[in-house]
Amino acid sequence: MKFRNNISKSKxxxxxxxxxxxxxxxxxxxxxxxxxxxxxRMYLDTKHITCYLDSSTSxxxxxxxxxxxxxxxxxxxxxILMVISHELFHIYxxxxxxxxxxxxxxxxxxxxxEWNLSEVTASLITDEPSLKxxxxxxxxxxxPEVKHVYKKVKVFWKKGDFNYFxxxxxxxxxxx
Numbered sequence: 001m002k003f004r005n006n007i008s009k010s011k012x013x014x015x016x017x018x019x020x021x022x023x024x025x026x027x028x029x030x031x032x033x034x035x036x037x038x039x040x041r042m043y044l045d046t047k048h049i050t051c052y053l054d055s056s057t058s059x060x061x062x063x064x065x066x067x068x069x070x071x072x073x074x075x076x077x078x079x080i081l082m083v084i085s086h087e088l089f090h091i092y093x094x095x096x097x098x099x100x101x102x103x104x105x106x107x108x109x110x111x112x113x114e115w116n117l118s119e120v121t122a123s124l125i126t127d128e129p130s131l132k133x134x135x136x137x138x139x140x141x142x143x144p145e146v147k148h149v150y151k152k153v154k155v156f157w158k159k160g161d162f163n164y165f166x167x168x169x170x171x172x173x174x175x176x
Contacts, residue, residue: 001029001047001051002050003018003022004052004053017053021071021075024080025080025081025084028081028134032085032134033046035130035131035134036085036125036131039128039130041163042093042162049066049091050067051067051084052069054068054071055072056072058071058073062091063107063108064091064108067084067087076137078137081134081138082140086122094106094110096166097166100163100166113149116145117146117169120142123142124154153168153169153173156168
């Protein structure tokens with residue numbers, strides 16, 4: 001993964017913070033990606049992904065090949081690892097559901113319930129004990145606005161069968 005300072009015209013992130021984020025991720029990336037692969041059977045390759053640090057916000061988000069990591073207010077090692085993993089997972093989640101033909105939507109033009117399911121799924125994966133060991137002090141939570149989807153699909157979350165979860169979760173949200 002490449003790391004860049006400042007996607008926006010906001011005040012730039014200090015070089016030492018950028019280097020700290022980069023080092024935190026690079027020291028753990030292989031193990032985190034291996035664990036996500038063990039849980040989902042999704043191979044994640046980050047060489048074409050760029051993570052931008054933005055000091056103007058504390059919010060983070062993802063795009064097709066980008067992660068924006070909000071650095072306003074500071075970042076702990078655990079939060080860096082959890083948030084990058086969460087946002088990275090979204091990118092590969094959307095690629096997988098498109099490839100598996102679970103959706104005709106694309107990232108950015110999805111239905112609200114699909115976006116909700118993406119958030120629920122990223123929260124479920126980052127809350128797995130085998131991944132939480134990389135960010136033990138970070139709080140993983142389900143956004144209040146997606147809890148209704150969480151309640152509908154949590155029953156399908158079974159260790160070792162990510163495809164089962166996706167297929168059944170999509171069926172459940174599409175019955176609405």
